[in-house]
Amino acid sequence: MDIQQYIAIDPDIMMGKPVIKGTRITVELILEKLSAGETIEDILIAYPHITREAVFAALAFAAQSLRADTIYPIAH
Template structure:
């Protein structure tokens, strides 16, 4: 089985990183997981997405953050 890749192509989703062979962005996967959706809910909502694709997106995000300086985001004023 070929490894799931994350790819970026200016002609697909304006160049945002996506799970290869789909238009499902890493950003979308992270946002949905952060909002509390489960992996199973993501898979049900996006039939072309696989568990391996989700793991590839998480790995991509972790590697991207490892290479950058990350600054804390302050809480919004009430």
């Protein structure tokens, strides 16, 4: 999957957070909704102007972003 086809980072849009291209829907929002138990179908209904492929690209972007040499522990 070509993540760059679906995800954009622009300092003038949502303070430079990664978004679904052509929208203000952040990768962060997609992840929050999925982690809260919403399904991909729920997201597509709430945001009909994005595609299933864009949601998968958001997940792929997040996974790629975590492939760093350093993973920081979660604060308790």
